Amino acid sequence: MKHTIGAYITRRGGKVLLTAVFTGFAAAVVFVFGFLFAANPTTQQFLDARSQKWVEVAGRISAQQIGETVLEADVEIIPATVSYLAHPLLGGRSALLPVYGLDEKHAQSLLQYTGSTLRAERVVPGVEGVYLPAVYLDAVGISVGSEFTSSGAYQQPSRFTVEGIIESEIPFGLAAPDTIANLPIQEQVLIVYSSSLTLEELEASLLAAFQEDDNVRILGPSHYAQLNQERWREYRLLLPLVLVAGLVALAVGFRLSALEQRTQIATEQALAQLYFHSRWPSLLRPLVVAAISGVSGGLGGLLVGGGAALGLEGLWLSSQGIVSTLPWSAALAGLCLAVAPAAAVLSVWMQATKIDLFTFLGQVQQIKKAGTAAKSTHPSSPGVPPATGLRL
Amino acid sequence: MATLELSQVTIAGCNRQYGAKLQSGQVVIFHGGTPALRRLFLEVVGGQALPERGFVSLDDKSFADMKPEARRKLSRSQFRYMAGNDLLLEYLTAVENCLVPEPNVTGISIERTKILLRNLGISSPDLRFPNQLSPLERKLVNLARAVRLDPQVLLAYEPSLGLNDQEVSAFYTAMQNLAPTRNLLVVAVEDAAPQCLKPLDIVTFSLEGSEQPEPAEKEDLL
Numbered sequence: 001m002k003h004t005i006g007a008y009i010t011r012r013g014g015k016v017l018l019t020a021v022f023t024g025f026a027a028a029v030v031f032v033f034g035f036l037f038a039a040n041p042t043t044q045q046f047l048d049a050r051s052q053k054w055v056e057v058a059g060r061i062s063a064q065q066i067g068e069t070v071l072e073a074d075v076e077i078i079p080a081t082v083s084y085l086a087h088p089l090l091g092g093r094s095a096l097l098p099v100y101g102l103d104e105k106h107a108q109s110l111l112q113y114t115g116s117t118l119r120a121e122r123v124v125p126g127v128e129g130v131y132l133p134a135v136y137l138d139a140v141g142i143s144v145g146s147e148f149t150s151s152g153a154y155q156q157p158s159r160f161t162v163e164g165i166i167e168s169e170i171p172f173g174l175a176a177p178d179t180i181a182n183l184p185i186q187e188q189v190l191i192v193y194s195s196s197l198t199l200e201e202l203e204a205s206l207l208a209a210f211q212e213d214d215n216v217r218i219l220g221p222s223h224y225a226q227l228n229q230e231r232w233r234e235y236r237l238l239l240p241l242v243l244v245a246g247l248v249a250l251a252v253g254f255r256l257s258a259l260e261q262r263t264q265i266a267t268e269q270a271l272a273q274l275y276f277h278s279r280w281p282s283l284l285r286p287l288v289v290a291a292i293s294g295v296s297g298g299l300g301g302l303l304v305g306g307g308a309a310l311g312l313e314g315l316w317l318s319s320q321g322i323v324s325t326l327p328w329s330a331a332l333a334g335l336c337l338a339v340a341p342a343a344a345v346l347s348v349w350m351q352a353t354k355i356d357l358f359t360f361l362g363q364v365q366q367i368k369k370a371g372t373a374a375k376s377t378h379p380s381s382p383g384v385p386p387a388t389g390l391r392l
Numbered sequence: 393m394a395t396l397e398l399s400q401v402t403i404a405g406c407n408r409q410y411g412a413k414l415q416s417g418q419v420v421i422f423h424g425g426t427p428a429l430r431r432l433f434l435e436v437v438g439g440q441a442l443p444e445r446g447f448v449s450l451d452d453k454s455f456a457d458m459k460p461e462a463r464r465k466l467s468r469s470q471f472r473y474m475a476g477n478d479l480l481l482e483y484l485t486a487v488e489n490c491l492v493p494e495p496n497v498t499g500i501s502i503e504r505t506k507i508l509l510r511n512l513g514i515s516s517p518d519l520r521f522p523n524q525l526s527p528l529e530r531k532l533v534n535l536a537r538a539v540r541l542d543p544q545v546l547l548a549y550e551p552s553l554g555l556n557d558q559e560v561s562a563f564y565t566a567m568q569n570l571a572p573t574r575n576l577l578v579v580a581v582e583d584a585a586p587q588c589l590k591p592l593d594i595v596t597f598s599l600e601g602s603e604q605p606e607p608a609e610k611e612d613l614l
Contacts, residue, residue, distance in 0.1 A: 004481075004483075004484070007483060007484065007488070008483050011483045011521075012483050264481070264482070267477075267479050267480075267481060268481065270477070270479055271479050271481075271492055271493075274472075274473050274479070275492065275493040276468055277493075360477060
């Protein structure tokens with residue numbers, strides 16, 4: 001009864017491995033689903049990276065009014081016209097890429113401030129021309145020189161020619177002021193940033209000054225933080241659902257296989273009672289084995305899931321202009337599945353320990369397999385037919 | 393040399409009296425009655441329960457005169473049980489199954505177990521797992537495990553359950569050969585008296601109907 005864990009694992013390695021493989025597969029599926037669920041909000045967050053660089057003030061407001069608000073600060077204000085292109089995401093969704101209509105001087109300032117590199121002949125493109133980030137070109141499958149028609153929920157169809165690429169950590173497009181101003185849906189904004197104030201301070205001072213004004217919208221870090229909360233809401237809802245579904249499927253599957261273990265546990269319990277041994281080794285053995293296979297399967301599944309996610313990113317998502325990260329919450333969720341084998345064992349544990357000893361002793365084990373095996377492999381017991389009329 | 397004596401024993405729920413004097417080397421089968429009666433009878437013989445009337449004694453020590461703790465201690469040290477359910481662990485070999493009761497497994501105990509199993513007719517006991525054994529061989533491994541720690545009395549609860557007549561005969565023959573060599577008294581309860589025991593020197597005793605023993609060795613029975 002002692003130290004049977006090693007013997008069980010080495011001799012029932014197939015079963016232990018199968019449990020680990022099932023757990024690992026489920027953990028990998030949860031991780032990959034989590035990774036895919038996170039791709040859309042991550043891309044949206046990436047497309048809003050400008051919120052880490054400047055505050056946008058939209059509406060009926062002039063640069064002079066803003067200058068009066070933050071008198072003591074060293075504030076730069078770039079007036080622009082902005083329109084948005086639909087950036088396709090997974091599942092037919094789309095995000096918005098801002099395209100600023102700027103004159104040459106302001107375009108130069110913005111490119112310099114964001115540390116962007118422009119791969120184009122001029123600072124500002126011609127009429128119907130546009131400079132776009134590489135991630136957008138990947139997303140819609142176009143290249144420099146291509147003509148394309150932008151359409152989306154927030155945009156009427158517009159025809160553009162890609163004249164250059166903006167290489168920047170902050171994704172945005174650039175066009176001539178007239179190009180954007182002639183679009184049916186566009187907006188006047190002021191791009192505000194400061195060298196002496198943090199963005200939060202700048203946003204707070206602007207909010208304090210214009211909060212009461214319904215014609216002015218302040219799009220700063222807090223606005224985008226709130227927007228991100230909503231974007232991740234779907235992920236936070238879907239991930240637990242996938243996790244619960246995976247956990248239920250695994251627990252049901254393992255319970256079916258654990259029913260076989262119930263007889264095993266009951267046998268060991270009966271032996272412990274008959275030979276006055278402690279009951280714990282026989283109770284702990286299946287639990288420890290399930291824990292080992294669960295944890296090893298869970299960790300293995302995360303490695304496989306991580307590999308699959310990286311493969312998806314490299315081979316598919318990056319070419320679709322989708323930005324993704326390996327979400328730790330999905331990894332943790334996948335790892336939660338490691339408890340499924342142990343939970344399944346615990347569910348039959350209770351039944352196995354409640355078996356009446358004498359009733360159990362009076363049962364004959366199912367040994368049909370033994371009869372056939374012995375007949376075929378051991379002619380040393382000739383004339384002994386297999387048991388008939390077995391009761392269980 | 394152990395002597396187990398049942399004197400005017402009456403078991404709860406049954407108004408019959410049982411009396412017998414059983415000694416080491418004997419295989420005695422009590423048969424008939426309800427499963428509950430057989431079970432209670434075995435518990436009374438093993439000292440786990442006391443009879444309603446009369447007394448059971450082992451080597452002239454009456455269970456009724458012992459404190460419960462002393463009775464349990466005696467039961468633990470002198471009695472072993474086996475049953476129809478052979479309780480073999482499928483992931484252990486025949487030898488390892490027999491070593492389950494051992495507190496400390498040594499090389500000597502392993503060798504002794506191999507010899508015991510081979511003497512019972514089980515070949516390659518250190519290599520074969522329960523699913524490679526015939527039903528009879530499984531019962532014999534169960535028997536070998538029960539006698540590994542040299543008990544004085546082996547109490548068997550329907551030990552031949554699931555075997556056919558030929559196998560039952562082989563099983564009890566092995567038991568009868570084992571009992572004298574290990575100074576062991578075997579008390580078994582069975583649903584019905586095995587029909588194949590005529591040539592064997594085994595005492596059968598009905599738990600209901602006639603109080604008299606059926607075959608020989610009347611001097612041991614009261």
